Amino acid sequence: MAIRLSGLSSGMDTEALVEALVSSYSLKKDNLVKAQTKLSWKQDKWKTMNTSIYSFYSGKLSAARLSKAYNLKAATVSNSAYAKVTASAAAVNGTQSLKITGLAATGYLTGGEITGTDADGKKTELTGSSKLSEVTGLDGMGSGSISVSVDGKEKSIDITPDMTLDQFTAKLKEAGLNASFDAANQRFFVSSKTSGASHDFRLTADNAAGLSALQSLGLYTANDADKAEYEKWAKLNSDSAAMAEAVESAYENAKLNYSDRAKMYADNYNAAKKSMDEMLKESTFKNRYDIEANIKSRQEMLDKMTFADSTARTTDEKGNVKYDTSKMTEDELKTYNSFTSQIKSSENMLADYDKYAKAMADSAAYVNIDSTTGAATAATDADADKTAYNALTARVDADNADIKSKIETQYANKAAYSEQMLADINSGKLADSAGAVRIKGEDSRIELNGAVFTNNTNNFSINGLTIQATALTGTEAVSITTSTDTDAIYNSIKDFLKEYNTLIKSMDEAYNASSSKGYEPLTSKEKEAMTDDEVEQWEKKIKDSLLRKDSTLGNTATALKNDMQKIFTIDGKDYSLSSFGISTLGYFTSGDNEKGVLHIDGDKDDASTSGNTDKLRAMIASDPETVVSFFSQLASNMYNDLGNRMASSSVSSAYTIYNDKEMATEYSEYTTKISDQEDKVTTWEDYYYKKFSAMETALSKLNSQTSSLSNLFG
Numbered sequence: 001m002a003i004r005l006s007g008l009s010s011g012m013d014t015e016a017l018v019e020a021l022v023s024s025y026s027l028k029k030d031n032l033v034k035a036q037t038k039l040s041w042k043q044d045k046w047k048t049m050n051t052s053i054y055s056f057y058s059g060k061l062s063a064a065r066l067s068k069a070y071n072l073k074a075a076t077v078s079n080s081a082y083a084k085v086t087a088s089a090a091a092v093n094g095t096q097s098l099k100i101t102g103l104a105a106t107g108y109l110t111g112g113e114i115t116g117t118d119a120d121g122k123k124t125e126l127t128g129s130s131k132l133s134e135v136t137g138l139d140g141m142g143s144g145s146i147s148v149s150v151d152g153k154e155k156s157i158d159i160t161p162d163m164t165l166d167q168f169t170a171k172l173k174e175a176g177l178n179a180s181f182d183a184a185n186q187r188f189f190v191s192s193k194t195s196g197a198s199h200d201f202r203l204t205a206d207n208a209a210g211l212s213a214l215q216s217l218g219l220y221t222a223n224d225a226d227k228a229e230y231e232k233w234a235k236l237n238s239d240s241a242a243m244a245e246a247v248e249s250a251y252e253n254a255k256l257n258y259s260d261r262a263k264m265y266a267d268n269y270n271a272a273k274k275s276m277d278e279m280l281k282e283s284t285f286k287n288r289y290d291i292e293a294n295i296k297s298r299q300e301m302l303d304k305m306t307f308a309d310s311t312a313r314t315t316d317e318k319g320n321v322k323y324d325t326s327k328m329t330e331d332e333l334k335t336y337n338s339f340t341s342q343i344k345s346s347e348n349m350l351a352d353y354d355k356y357a358k359a360m361a362d363s364a365a366y367v368n369i370d371s372t373t374g375a376a377t378a379a380t381d382a383d384a385d386k387t388a389y390n391a392l393t394a395r396v397d398a399d400n401a402d403i404k405s406k407i408e409t410q411y412a413n414k415a416a417y418s419e420q421m422l423a424d425i426n427s428g429k430l431a432d433s434a435g436a437v438r439i440k441g442e443d444s445r446i447e448l449n450g451a452v453f454t455n456n457t458n459n460f461s462i463n464g465l466t467i468q469a470t471a472l473t474g475t476e477a478v479s480i481t482t483s484t485d486t487d488a489i490y491n492s493i494k495d496f497l498k499e500y501n502t503l504i505k506s507m508d509e510a511y512n513a514s515s516s517k518g519y520e521p522l523t524s525k526e527k528e529a530m531t532d533d534e535v536e537q538w539e540k541k542i543k544d545s546l547l548r549k550d551s552t553l554g555n556t557a558t559a560l561k562n563d564m565q566k567i568f569t570i571d572g573k574d575y576s577l578s579s580f581g582i583s584t585l586g587y588f589t590s591g592d593n594e595k596g597v598l599h600i601d602g603d604k605d606d607a608s609t610s611g612n613t614d615k616l617r618a619m620i621a622s623d624p625e626t627v628v629s630f631f632s633q634l635a636s637n638m639y640n641d642l643g644n645r646m647a648s649s650s651v652s653s654a655y656t657i658y659n660d661k662e663m664a665t666e667y668s669e670y671t672t673k674i675s676d677q678e679d680k681v682t683t684w685e686d687y688y689y690k691k692f693s694a695m696e697t698a699l700s701k702l703n704s705q706t707s708s709l710s711n712l713f714g
Contacts, residue, residue: 017692029677030523036670037521039663042546046658049510049547052503053556053657057642060499064635069492070628074485075465078478084468087482091464096480100469102445104458107200107225111188112218112435127183128166132159137216144209147414148175149202149229150192156206156410159213168217177201188219192441196456200441202229205421206414214433221438222425230425233418236411243411250407255400262378262392265363269376272359279352288353295346302339307332366392444469447477486620493616493631494600497582500564501597507557508593516545552658556645561596563638568630575630581615 063069071089082100115136116126123136132138143160155175159168165181169188172179178191192199202225205211214220236243285291303321307313312327325333367376368388379388424430443454446469453460458469465480519542527535547553567576577583581601584590585608590597599606602614620627648654651662 017688029674029681032670032674032677033523034521036667036674038542038546039667039670041521041543043660043663043667045510045543045546046660046663049507049553050657050660052506053642054646054655056499056503057639057646057655060496061635061639061642064492064496065632065639067628067632070489070624070631072485072488072492073464073482074488075480075482077480082469082471082473082478083480084470085480086466088464088466091482093483094481096449096465096482097447097477098467098473098480099447099475099477100445100471100473101447102442102454103469103472104195104444104456105439105442106195107192107441108439109188109190109203109219109221110435110437111190112433113186114188114216114218115186125183126165126181126186128169128181129164131161132163132165132168132213132217133161135165135216138213141212141216142209144211144213145206146210146214147202147204147206147229148172148177149204150176151194151199159210187435188217190219194456195441195458197441197443199456200225202226204229205417206410207417211421216433218433218436220430221432221436222430223438223440225440227422227425230418230422233415234422237415237419243415247404247408247411250411251400251404254403254407256396256403258393258396259378261396262366262380265366265392266376266378269360269363269367269369272356272363273374273376276353276356276360279349279356283349285349288350288357291346291350291353295343295350298339298343298346302336302343305332305335305339366395484620484624486617486624489620489624489627490617493627494603496631496635497598497600500560504557504560504596505593507553507560508596510547511550511553511557512593513545513548514541515548516542556642556657557596559641559645560638563641564598564634566634566637568633570626570629575626577634579615580619580627580630581612585609 068089073087073089073091073093075085075087075091077083077085077098083098114126116124116130116134117136117139118124118134124134126135133141138161141159141161143158145156145158147154147156153176157168157171157175169179169181172190176193178189178193180189181187182189190201190203192201203214203219204226205214205220211220236246280286285294305313307327308329309327312324312332314322314324316322323336325336328336363376366379366388368379368383368385369376379386379392381389383389421430441456443456444458444460445452445454446460446467447453448460448462448467453462460467460469465482467480519538521542522530522535522538530538564577567574569575577598582598584595584598587595599609600614600616601609601612602617604610616627646655646657648656651659653660
């Protein structure tokens with residue numbers, strides 16, 4: 001850059017002169033900046049317009065193509081206190097009779113209030129962390145078990161004295177129930193997760209200790225559900241064939257699967273090997289011997305250490321060596337800590353090594369180990385060497401035999417105890433836990449036109465009707481009336497036309513905007529000469545006119561209007577929007593930019609046509625099928641037309657109505673041109689400043705010489 005000197009010698013305004021000399025180049029740059037700014041505004045204008053068009057396309061227009069947008073039914077109940085009813089398009093018009101004779105209920109057990117007893121036999125409050133042995137009545141309890149049956153699944157829960165109330169609650173949840181212990185009320189609350197008779201739960205004792213636990217925990221009630229469970233088990237006690245079948249069924253669910261066990265052993269081996277390999281890779285040791293040798297070496301070094309204070313290391317009468325770090329010097333302590341730290345680290349590594357080695361050894365007999373990689377694969381019957389397969393088969397068979405034996409013992413004991421429990425229940429010997437309340441799960445039951453329907457919830461879906469039962473009708477019947485929802489269909493069409501009108505009006509406003517001839521974006525200097533309001537009004541004038549007479553916008557608006565004028569034949573008869581009392585107001589009666597806006601005759605919200613006969617509503621009430629067919633075809637035709645116009649091309653992106661790609665390229669080209677023009681301005685500025693600088697230097701020398709001559713002759 002040339003040195004820029006002011007006109008100190010010449011008295012000239014150098015900057016003004018240079019600015020004037022390069023003004024033609026600056027003007028070209030400013031014009032490019034203005035053109036780019038205007039293009040940027042046009043891009044924003046189009047983005048906003050395109051968003052409105054796509055929103056209409058993907059929203060109301062897309063929905064209007066589908067008959068379900070119009071096939072709306074309304075259902076009313078003669079007494080809404082008994083039921084809530086909604087109707088789908090599949091519902092049949094007419095009146096039906098409904099009785100509600102049963103409501104669904106969830107199996108629920110509110111436990112009786114329980115108490116705790118401390119070591120001195122005094123009453124104490126229980127918490128979730130309290131042990132069962134602390135519950136009054138369970139202080140001398142032994143181990144027992146109870147069973148939970150829900151949704152066709154049965155799970156046995158072992159109960160021990162050291163189990164906490166929270167742990168017991170967790171076991172109930174694992175078995176498929178909702179359960180909690182409320183410490184504030186000292187009660188358990190247990191329920192099924194789903195309403196209905198088939199989802200009711202059973203909570204039974206497997207043995208005397210289990211019964212004692214249920215009673216003391218406030219959870220014992222002599223209810224039909226539990227009694228049925230005891231009856232089921234009691235029958236097995238005298239029916240060996242049924243017992244064998246039950247055992248076999250349980251065994252089939254519990255027995256070990258060979259392929260799963262084979263994979264488990266292979267996975268266990270590989271996981272342990274990977275851990276061992278990673279551990280050794282990150283250390284200097286290659287095997288267990290190296291680790292042991294390191295421990296021995298460091299211990300020997302520690303044993304050979306000498307201390308300034310001999311009492312820093314002592315040996316007790318049993319030969320155990322002890323160290324007193326408080327009697328060590330700073331250097332001695334540093335060395336001592338180094339040795340002990342290394343020994344401890346190696347001991348920890350040795351423990352990990354042994355853990356991984358044991359895991360590998362436990363699995364090694366039941367897997368095939370690759371001699372090259374050391375990786376294990378599951379043993380199979382297809383192996384050439386079946387040693388691992390045979391070993392695993394024997395192991396699985398032995399384990400399964402043990403499993404079956406335990407099931408047989410468990411079932412036999414449970415069946416015998418259930419027979420005893422059933423006898424005690426029938427004799428009235430067993431009383432419910434004080435304060436315990438049991439609600440059994442029930443199905444809801446309704447009669448629709450005399451036909452009986454049941455469900456585990458209070459909701460029914462029958463032939464297009466969704467019925468939510470809320471109260472029992474007893475012998476009284478209520479009526480359900482289903483009819484075409486004229487208002488809903490009318491409003492659906494009205495909403496569709498409303499969004500269309502909003503879009504077409506905005507397009508016409510942009511297309512017919514006033515000209516902004518003579519207005520261009522302002523430069524920074526031009527803005528400085530105007531107020532903020534003046535700048536805002538100036539730019540608004542330009543922005544409002546950016547899409548004026550735009551051919552793409554005009555063609556799209558015209559296409560949409562033409563689509564709305566289409567005629568469709570239904571059952572041999574031609575229909576258009578005017579057939580339903582929908583049309584524009586006409587050229588001379590429409591407001592500015594509203595000549596494409598559609599109005600519905602009889603629309604109470606439209607002052608222009610509210611007094612006309614409501615053809616649309618009448619057609620919906622008398623012939624809804626024709627209305628639905630017409631508007632579905634109308635919307636489908638417009639949807640396809642608009643979709644084609646928004647298709648991707650070389651100049652536009654998908655779902656874009658304008659040439660956004662072309663504009664983006666044009667904007668980028670402006671950036672390059674502006675940069676080039678700025679370089680020209682700078683180049684010529686430097687050129688002229690260099691010339692003026694030379695002139696100022698020459699004038700300065702001349703003035704100096706003149707002054708010297710004047711002094712000489714002075």
